[in-house]
Every structure is written in C-alpha cells, then in structure tokens.
Amino acid sequence: xxxxxxxxxxxxxxxxxxxxxxxxxxxxxxxxxxxxxxxxxxxxxxxxxxxxxxxxxxxxxxxxxxxxxxxxxxxxxxxxxxxxxxxxxxxxxxxxxxxxxxxxxxxxxxxxxxxxxxxxxxxxxxxxxxxxxxxxxxxxxxxxxxxxxxxxxxxxxxxxxxxxxxxxxx
Numbered sequence: 001x002x003x004x005x006x007x008x009x010x011x012x013x014x015x016x017x018x019x020x021x022x023x024x025x026x027x028x029x030x031x032x033x034x035x036x037x038x039x040x041x042x043x044x045x046x047x048x049x050x051x052x053x054x055x056x057x058x059x060x061x062x063x064x065x066x067x068x069x070x071x072x073x074x075x076x077x078x079x080x081x082x083x084x085x086x087x088x089x090x091x092x093x094x095x096x097x098x099x100x101x102x103x104x105x106x107x108x109x110x111x112x113x114x115x116x117x118x119x120x121x122x123x124x125x126x127x128x129x130x131x132x133x134x135x136x137x138x139x140x141x142x143x144x145x146x147x148x149x150x151x152x153x154x155x156x157x158x159x160x161x162x163x164x165x166x167x168x169x170x
Contacts, residue, residue, distance in 0.1 A: 034118070034144035041111045041137075048104040055097045062086045073098060073105075115140045124149075 055076065056066045064079050064086070080086065080094050119125035119136035128139040152158045 028147070031144045031147050034140050037111060037115065038137075038141050038144060041108065041115070044104055044107045044111065048101060048108060051097060051104065052101050055094060055101065058090075058094060058097075059086075062090070073102060112137065 052073075059066050059076065059080060062083065062085050064083055066076060066079065077095065077098055080091055080098070083091070086094070116136040119129060119139045122140075122143070124143050125136065125139040128134055128142050129136065134142075146152075146158065146161070149158070152161065
C-alpha cells in the first residue's frame, strides 16, 4: 500500500474543507458494464498490436521483406511459411504467434460487434453517433464515462470534464 506523504495529507485536508466541489455521481450498472467491456476491448487491442508488431520485427530480423504498413496476416503467413532463411523451429513459433494474433482479432471483432449492437439499440448512443465522425465504439465509451448528463450544468462542463477546456464550476 502506498504511504501518504505530507503533500497528500495537505491535499486531503484542503479538499475536506472545500464546500464548492461538484458532487461525483457514481456510475450506474449499465455504464459500469460498458466501461468494463471497453477496458477489455482496449486490452485485446493492445495485445494484438504488440503481438503483430513483434511478429513483423522477428520476420524482418530474418530478412523477410515486411514493410511497416503490412497488416495482412495471410501475406505474413505466406512469407514465413515459404522462407528459406528461417529455421523450421522459428517458423513454427512465428506461426503460433500469428495464430494468437488471429484469435485476438476474432475477440476484437466479437466485442466490437457487441458494442455496435448496443449502440444501435441505445437512444443515448444514437444521439452521440449523430455527431459526424463518431461511431459505436466512441459513442459507447462516451456514454460510459459521462454517465448521467444531467450532472453537467452546461455543455462546456462536459468538455472540461475531458480536460479539453478550462471551466469554472462555481
């Protein structure tokens, strides 16, 4: 457990005396579910990117011509399988890593499909998606993080909540 230092103690004491702080409303179950699903999706996405970049890096180490932009798993599999430069035991593990990337991609697709279906059937997400450039992933994330929009006094308060502008809450 982290020790509380003098600065932390002073900050806690100061905050306990401040009567102008806006009340933080806890998230409801629906928003907590969305937030958790978004966190799982983000973890799958990070794992996928990390694994595929690692795979490409190992291939390049063995002299395979894989450019930065190549994300086609079938093309990478073909290059690995047909390579005369890579020893078979390395090929086997690279193909295992490639299979792991495919599984992560399936999970990402499944969770993205769930979020799209959720957004398509949710009134609040529908309104958020009416903003040009906002799709179901962003709409569900905004809904989950904003929670009850009534807790914001004015539109600038929402933007300030995300740290995009300064806002006086008094």
